[in-house]
Amino acid sequence: MTAPAIELKGISKSFGPVQANKDIAIRVMPGTIHGIIGENGAGKSTLMSILYGFYKADTGEIFIRGERTEIPDSQAAIRAGIGMVFQHFKLVQNFTVLENIVLGAEDGALLKGSLSKARTLLKQLSEEYELHVDPDAKIEDLGVGMQQRVEILKALYRRADILILDEPTGVLTPAEADHLFRILEGLKREGKTIILITHKLREIMETTDTVSVMRRGEMTATVKTAETTPQELAELMVGREVLLRVDKQAATPGETVLNVENLQVVDGSGVERLRGISLNVKRGEILGICGVAGNGQSELLEVLGGMRPGKGRVTVNGQELDLTGAESDARTRRRRGIAHVPEDRQEEGLIMDFFAWENVAFGYHDDARYQRGAMMNNDAIREDAEAKIAKFDVRPANCWLKAKNFSGGNQQKIVIARELERNPDLLLVGQPTRGVDIGAIEFIHEQIVALRDAGKAVLLVSVELDEILSLSDRIAVIFDGRIMGERLPSETDERELGLLMAGITDTDKDHSVDEIEENLAHATGKAG
Amino acid sequence: MDKLPKWADVALIPLINLILALIVSGLVVALIGQDPFEALAIMVNGAVGSTYGWGYTLFYATNFIFTGLAVAIAFHARLFNIGGEGQAQLGSLGVALVCLMVPWPHWLIALPVAILGGGLFGAAWAAIPAYLQATRGSHIVITTIMFNFIASALLVYLLVSALKAPGMAPESARFVEGSHLPTAREVLGAIGIDFARTPMNVSFIVALLACWGLWLLLWRTRLGYEIRAFGHSDKAAVYAGINPVRITMITMLISGALAGLMAINAVMGEQERLLQDNVLGAGFVGIAVALMGRSHPVGVFIAAVLFGALYQGGAELEFETSIPREMIVVIQALVILFTGALDGMVRSPLEKAFLRFRRQPDKPGVPAE
């Protein structure tokens, strides 16, 4: 029997009172794709960071191809043949593909030799693995999928034969993701070992040979993918039975709450982000907006939420919103019955260094009930916070903890609690379950559906197609600042939505991945 | 989970920083052939060993409280106001104008107006960089430091022209008797306590009130809530309907006003006339004070007293030993360096040390990364 490509024994790592990894053991055989799945905060990224030399394990041993190896830093990891593709690419935006690949691995002081050597190798690699990239293109002109390929090429150029990918499909369309998996298959055939970190069950089921499940810093199981089911994996991740589909009644839409006509947004650097969007959301209805990140959906939420100015005509309950003037701020929007769960709860929805109770008042801090004369009535806020924390089962139920000390799911629950409890007419919600563990996803979805059932209008933006498909009553696809079309969830599928997301409307025909890539790169300009 | 317990963050780290600074300063003193322990004894005695020492220590501390608070409130809005020096200079101009223009009958009437004058002038000086930052994105660090030079030049201009008193020195006329602020000696003397003749005066009380007022503002009012929220994340502030331009302006106006208030202590309380070099670098010391005091009014107060002691102790060292002036500046600079700039040097090993001794079982709901 051959030695495993990677074997970890008894790896433990603590950050203060938090045990991120507890006695982890794992064996990855060469020439396989090994998935690591787990909720956010389960310790996947910590484990990989130990393997890549970013952290030092408190205890435990690492064996690479059967040999015990110390990995004190990422240079050592690279020497050991490990390559890492991060969730957030580490590329220099205004360098060419070739320069980025060579960066940090130059042969000498002069670049010329390395560059021509890299060019030859790059040609060879792209042919071998379907990794086509223009070596002289600048990174900033490439789409996200292309950039990811550059990251993979970077690792291969450094002679990696063990490749770790951290949530690689988070920013990709389904077609791009499929292409990525074909590349990974190719690499596997060449004898490379691949570790795929993800929280998407579908990807695990489709691509991996074996899968390890992590929960709360422990490795709960390692199984052959062929011998398991998504249901079983989900249970292993969460530790209890979970519902993977949202259980909801058919919608009974009422009169229109939100009506948007020809909405346009130009950002600070003069780029047109929304090029005339029209849509409407009715009472008792969830309108899902899907699209690849960076196609204007964030701007749509922001302009409706009063975070940036726009042009066009927007009415809520028949009354027009001020999109540019003195009343175009978020405060006024809240008074008009618009609640907003922002896409980025850490940067927008919460103040991470504020206590939970302070965050419960965030955005509503000038409510009369939170005031006592010239001062704020902190007692009233705390009382309110405790009630909301209890009702939304925020754990730990301690309003004196800072927001940053809650897990992603519980942070999101605080935001949801704050926004939903206002009983808004219109809820704007962006990426409601991004970085949220499965257990909390269920709960958050239930809350959103409950709000709809109470006759409120919901505008949902998400990059997770699964989420859009299962929550929405109607789906609008956004591409390059325009709505490409509306579909009913019952009458569409991921393939069709994926093509629309890439700006291709003749969805009956076949389209190559490169065509999709090119379209997207053109539309988004750059990553994100 | 915060990596350090609160007491370590607010007390232990500054203490270690201070000790490190003293050790390095001690080495410097030893290097030039003096006894570091004697030097330390002289400094400590000089700063807190007598009512004379305390008077000067607290006099300097009063300056540093004002400038420290000025930097601290700006920090809360993540604005780095390093223009305290210039704002204090303008504040001194405001205070001087108030004291010179009106024949004040009594200090109780003069003081509130002087507070207004110093505050307004300081705020006005901060307003321009604040406006440029808020609406034009000109970095406030650059603009405020530039304004320090302009303030200094402006003061020089006025002191050799319009405000110059007869005589050769570039200084204004003496303030009228009625604007004289009671010193600690006068106040305590009235109740039978013998206190040395020092410039410490009732401004110290104003400084204490300013600490309390700032605490109230930051943690008990909507404005403070908005300032802190804006400081943590400007995107989040916009999300919450907080107007960044408004908060930037208001914060900097308060910051400038606090820096300007320093003048009621230095100019009205001590010099009793406008001098060219009246801020004595307190604007910059304020940055170290705010850093060391973790931008909390109580911390600022403690740090200001410490720096006041350092200043006074340094002056004594100069009197008592043959350690040259420059060396004393070096020692003071070392303390500022260690307590202000090199905070991280102590923090991260200390965090590690704490983590090692505090391993506890996993808590539910605590994220692992």
Place this chain on the structure above:
Amino acid sequence: MTTMKTLLGAVAASALAAGAAMAEPGLIIDLGGKFDKSFNESAYNGAQRWVEDNDGADYLETELASEAQREQTMRRMADRGANPVVVLGFANGSTLEQVAPDYPETNFVIVDMVVDQPNVQSIVFAEHQGSYLVGMMAAMASETGTVSFVGGMDVPLIRKFACGYAQGAKAANPDVEVIANMTGTTPAAWNDPVKGGELTRSQISQGSDVVFAAAGGTGVGVLQAAADEGELAIGVDSNQNYLHPGNMLTSMVKRVDNAVYDAFTAAAEGELQTGIVVKDLSNDGVGVAMDEFNEDLVTEEMMAAVEEARAAIVSGELEVHDYTSDDSCPALTF
């Protein structure tokens, strides 16, 4: 620890000072530094000479840190029992006016300024007289017919130097052109050798070949620039001839050292007189420095002219106009 006692408070310390008949004298070195090769250094040298001449005697000395610390420093010196307390420069005037009455048992000596308090001795120098003499020498040494002056801070005191200088130059050569520049309007101008050098070069480019610096620490830059350009320079306060032998025509010495020495000596003997003391040519308070460094540059003719003028001034036959007497100068416009 004897120092401890002095730390126990101002009241105790003043009492101590009052009781000490044979207190040590104190000297506060002004801004610009002890070794400014000029005003402060001259005072320091006077104090050192007094120490040497009085075996075992000692004095207290401290250096001023900043403008705003004058009062603390002055009081601190008085509290520690120094008597007399010697302060240097006109900038101390307004502070001393306030401080002196609080220490009736302590005598103060102020140089370059008159402070009208019963316990203050004010020493003023007849700088215009000395400047007149070096002005004559400058005009006689000049080949271009242009001489110049670099002042420190633009105050009447320095204009007094410049005015005396211009009068002397014009007396020696009625056609001479005198250029005068001031370094600045603030105390910083006393310690800005870079700017001093720039001004000097600018004056030389305008034709000046003799430069007189009356600028404290700034003067070092003036003298250096003149030497670099191969022109002549005239020093001030201390004898600065040794700084650039061959390029130093002379120095207008202002015997601050003597003033300090005399004050220390008089105080030690219990004979310090308060009131105004004028140091002029007649009592060698000001003068022209002659030594081995400049003997080759000074001609017989110059020596004779200077000696003649000196005698005339001392006898009252020749009166040099003092700028500070009416804030105007007949020989120079500023």
